[in-house]
Amino acid sequence: MPEVPAVRAASHGGPVRLGVLGCADIAVRRVLPAVTRTPEVSLTAVASRSGDRAGAVARRFGGDPVEGYDALLERPDVEAVYVPLPAALHARWVGRALEAGKHVLAEKPLTTSAAETARLVRLAREAGLVLMENFMFVHHPQHHRVRRLLADGAVGEPLVLSAAFTIPPRPADDIRYRADLGGGALFDVGVYPLRAALFLLGHGLEVAGATLRTDPRLGVDVGGAALLRGRNGVTAHLSFGMEHHYTSRYEVLGSAGRISLDRAFTPPADHRPALVVERPDGTEHLELEPYDQCAGTVEAFARAIRSGAGTSGDATVRLAELVADVHRSGHAERGRLHDRRVTPWEAMRQ
Incomplete structure (x- = not known):
């Protein structure tokens, strides 16, 4: 080197x-x-x-x-x-x-x-x-607010994170459909719910299972899902794809309530976020100020340089490991279904 x-x-x-x-x-x-x-x-x-x-x-x-x-x-x-x-x-x-x-x-x-x-x-x-x-998205205040609510016990003990990021099909010549350029739904949109799981639940997560749907004409995955498990029985159910209705959201189900957030990953700069916190005593809508997360990222990069902060990279490395595990598990599952010549629905009933 x-x-x-x-x-x-x-x-x-x-x-x-x-x-x-x-x-x-x-x-x-x-x-x-x-x-x-x-x-x-x-x-x-x-x-x-x-x-x-x-x-x-x-x-x-x-x-x-x-x-x-x-x-x-x-x-x-x-x-x-x-x-x-x-x-x-x-x-x-x-x-x-x-x-x-x-x-x-x-x-x-x-x-x-x-x-x-x-x-x-x-x-x-x-x-x-x-x-x-x-x-x-990790620089947007809405996610830091969610993390503070969870830390403060707003919905009790977090038990389940459900997150999805899906987009409609792209033009046929889009690089997302090029396997040789690192295309595919997992690398493009699947990394978002995986990164959200690390951000909200911590780094002690492991892949319990995954599935990937590959378009044989393109040679890349166009959708998939992953199940993660963490400490104290917490799980994350993650969905992603690029032949779907646009969806960008997550919710955290706790022992005493639920927090949900729409437009989670790519909100426009003028979007006014609304966190929904549901508890047995009622539902609270927390409206936040708009935030330009793209400019916020550029500012955070400049601050890190000028402060001499250097690189931690722990989340980056852990995410890469999870992506590799999802890729491995998803293709192994696909091979199992193909070898046994059963449909995914039949496999779910087994």
């Missing part, structure tokens, strides 16, 4: 000087607009394999256009990078960025391999660099 340079882009008291590796849809549609709204970050350079594409994005959002990702990583005026590339390319380019001494904000999942994720987290820790996986 190449050594991390002893000298990297000098830290200063101004905005974090950000470079972007790739002009993916999520970068142009969500993250770069948030960067322009965030004083703590300055867009310094935009790289693409196409100089024309880099130029078009740079003219829209600022920064210098750069042809080629390596050329951007060589720039001493770039101290941090955002990586919105397809998931299968993350391990290579996140690693190259860390080796170049850059802090990294990378789209989820950090990689498609638990071992590669752990390696990159170690590399960031050893170099004193910030490595952040871009789960925007």
